[in-house]
Amino acid sequence: LAKTTQPISMDSYEGQEVNITCSHNNIATNDYITWYQQFPSQGPRFIIQGYKTKVTNEVASLFIPADRKSSTLSLPRVSLSDTAVYYCLVVHYGNNRLAFGKGNQVVVIP
Amino acid sequence: DAGVIQSPRHEVTEMGQEVTLRCKPISGHDYLFWYRQTMMRGLELLIYFNNNVPIDDSGMPEDRFSAKMPNASFSTLKIQPSEPRDSAVYFCASSSLAGDVETGELFFGEGSRLTVL
Numbered sequence: 001l002a003k004t005t006q007p008i009s010m011d012s013y014e015g016q017e018v019n020i021t022c023s024h025n026n027i028a029t030n031d032y033i034t035w036y037q038q039f040p041s042q043g044p045r046f047i048i049q050g051y052k053t054k055v056t057n058e059v060a061s062l063f064i065p066a067d068r069k070s071s072t073l074s075l076p077r078v079s080l081s082d083t084a085v086y087y088c089l090v091v092h093y094g095n096n097r098l099a100f101g102k103g104n105q106v107v108v109i110p
Numbered sequence: 111d112a113g114v115i116q117s118p119r120h121e122v123t124e125m126g127q128e129v130t131l132r133c134k135p136i137s138g139h140d141y142l143f144w145y146r147q148t149m150m151r152g153l154e155l156l157i158y159f160n161n162n163v164p165i166d167d168s169g170m171p172e173d174r175f176s177a178k179m180p181n182a183s184f185s186t187l188k189i190q191p192s193e194p195r196d197s198a199v200y201f202c203a204s205s206s207l208a209g210d211v212e213t214g215e216l217f218f219g220e221g222s223r224l225t226v227l
Contacts, residue, residue: 034215041220041221042218042220042221043114043201043203043218043219043220043221044153044201044216044218045217045218046215046216046217049215087153097155097158097166098143098155098216099155100145100152100153100154100155101152101153102151102152102153103152103153
């Protein structure tokens with residue numbers, strides 16, 4: 001499995017756009033980049049997934065450069081309720097062993 | 111759908127006692143996963159099942175831990191005897207063969223917080 005590297009934590013002010021980066025230098029051809037969000041006292045939940053370029057849904061956007069060795073999760077205009085741990089995972093197609101690690105603690109400040 | 115249901119939500123026990131955590135996956139999901147979360151190690155995969163059969167238990171820390179899935183709607187994670195270092199939040203997750211598992215979308219329960227004194 002390709003290893004991912006994320007910052008441990010970051011703070012942001014309410015209303016700002018938050019960009020969370022993830023490095024995955026050893027990503028393979030059949031790997032997808034997947035992000036999860038975990039609120040306090042809850043299990044993680046799937047946010048978004050992409051293979052290359054840009055993916056957008058109602059929650060976030062995911063930017064993946066051409067070499068796919070990194071990705072950036074973008075949360076537009078965060079609110080206090082976006083305070084959570086964000087996990088970047090590399091998912092090998094057909095492999096169910098997802099490695100979450102410690103994630104990135106994002107704290108939104110009023 | 112009720113989602114993945116775990117019980118108990120909280121358990122406090124003394125060292126040496128047996129602990130049993132329970133999970134009901136989403137109906138129709140054929141993959142079930144057990145994870146453990148601690149501050150030190152983050153979220154770790156312990157074991158997962160496909161169609162009630164254990165596929166990968168390499169994450170199970172030691173023989174004190176065991177997991178079973180007697181049918182498609184129920185799984186248990188047992189710790190016997192429990193130790194203080196087993197204190198953690200244990201999550202169960204499920205997924206469907208019809209695409210979710212291949213794209214990495216797992217559906218998690220709310221977790222069971224275990225404290226071993």
